[in-house]
Amino acid sequence: MRLTQLSLFNFRNYVRLVLDLPAGVTVLLGDNAQGKTNLLEAVYYLATSRSPHAGTDREVVNWLTPESEPLPFTRLVGKVSRAGGDLTIEITLTQQGEAEGRYRKQIRLNGVPHRAMDLLGHLNVVLFLPEDIALVSGPPSGRRHYLDATLCQIDPGYCRALSRYNQILTQRNALLRDLRERGGEVGQLAFWDEQLVEHGALLVARRRECLGDLDELVREVHAELTDGAERLRLDYLPSLDLENGETVAQAFVAQLRSLRTREIAAGVTLVGPHRDDMAFLIDGVNAGTYASRGQQRTTALALKLAEVALMSRATGERPVLLLDDVLSELDAHRRSFLLRVLDDGPQQSIITTTDLHVLPDAFVERCNVWLVSGGRLSALEG
Incomplete structure (x- = not known):
């Protein structure tokens, strides 16, 4: 199981994002409060229709909505490659009238509306956060x-x-x-x-x-x-x-x-x-x-x-593994074991870090590394 593409519109500090995700390990590198955890949250939200952080859907909406949008509106789209066939997951949040706290959530699988319960199992994820x-x-x-x-x-x-x-x-x-x-x-x-x-x-x-x-x-x-x-x-x-x-x-x-x-x-x-x-x-x-x-x-x-x-x-099928800032808290032995797990064949993983030096150079060379700054991603050169 692999998430091949992630598209975000007005999610947290992401105004617009289209990110192609390869197999193996993707590293999100950047300072704190730039959007690394928000991206992991978006993947988890696509898998479960719930945020691991927010108490309400309103909290994930980027309120810096373009003037062309009459009401705050958020959309997440994920393209998933699975043994049972490819799948597109789409979740939209639309504000209901002038009531700021009320949002209508719509879930579509390959364009067909579904309940939140029907979403579960189509994109399996395991998320590790520092607060876990x-x-x-x-x-x-x-x-x-x-x-x-x-x-x-x-x-x-x-x-x-x-x-x-x-x-x-x-x-x-x-x-x-x-x-x-x-x-x-x-x-x-x-x-x-x-x-x-x-x-x-x-x-x-x-x-x-x-x-x-x-x-x-x-x-x-x-x-x-x-x-x-x-x-x-x-x-x-x-x-x-x-x-x-x-x-x-x-x-x-x-x-x-x-x-x-x-x-x-x-x-x-x-x-x-x-x-x-x-x-x-x-x-x-x-x-x-x-x-x-x-x-x-x-x-x-x-x-x-x-x-x-x-x-x-x-x-x-292996789930997508999401690890938020876990490497800096591990000693050398534990870090070495975790890196072997991440490097193990068909596992797709997305990890965040503020310091690329916690990863061995040889490991980084096999990863897809993105710099994250202010809700924007750029490929790491060299």
Whole structure:
């Protein structure tokens, strides 16, 4: 799988950009705040219809709109070469009237309109950002989001179940609040319980399977990164008690019943995959609590490289790897291992750096290097 061309119009600090992307490694070189990360964000947005940074679509719009455009308008186009045939992905954002915060998002695959859910899996990407250290040390919500985003790229059924689960959860929570504030027949919860269990059990089962696969892969990568000095293990921490030999569905039903009074008093659903977590254990110790920042950064990088292998195994094609300013934070051994991964055959990678000297000359000679300045790209000469 390869992104062969990227076109941007009014995205972040890019007014207009058409960039042809070769196989192998593309290096984006430039000072901070020039647009390197914005370009990685654009590729991720094309793959998922979401920004890893922005809370709303409005934030990615370049408001320096030409006078010929009556309203702020953003367009991203990506041409993708895949085993199943070439594909053009187009996403447009158009401001709705005078309401500055409201944008209409349109997604087209080969010119045909599609829902955001239909986009996932057509361009698979793995993105590593400096702030991904929070996957190890941050709150559980970030780790749940990571698992969901990974699984949605490789399993459309999971994505549909997740969407439906979240809809049901919203409805059930509204009913719980209504029962708390106004009273009523508690039996009304039975319908939502059944739906919640049906879709939630699927999410838990797939997360367990995914983490089992990731655990196997991340151990190998982490051992390479640390030269065997440490052992990393992933541990799934479901909110459901699954220790009694029950199926996931049976455990879910039983715990919803036992928590009925507490849930009505709280006005929220207290158990289910929306409260799951995962732990990173280095030599049996929780890395989120006790590891150094260097160890946490290595752990997060190992996870993302294992994700590349997971997606390759699941789809038969390597995803596009996006690395934002990761090389400067690595010691010589870890950097050498990462460069070997980037140099490995059919992997397409886009990496950013402020200093080309962190890369060996021989490696740079095999890369496509672009200078990034003020939202403009120019090829590095010589």
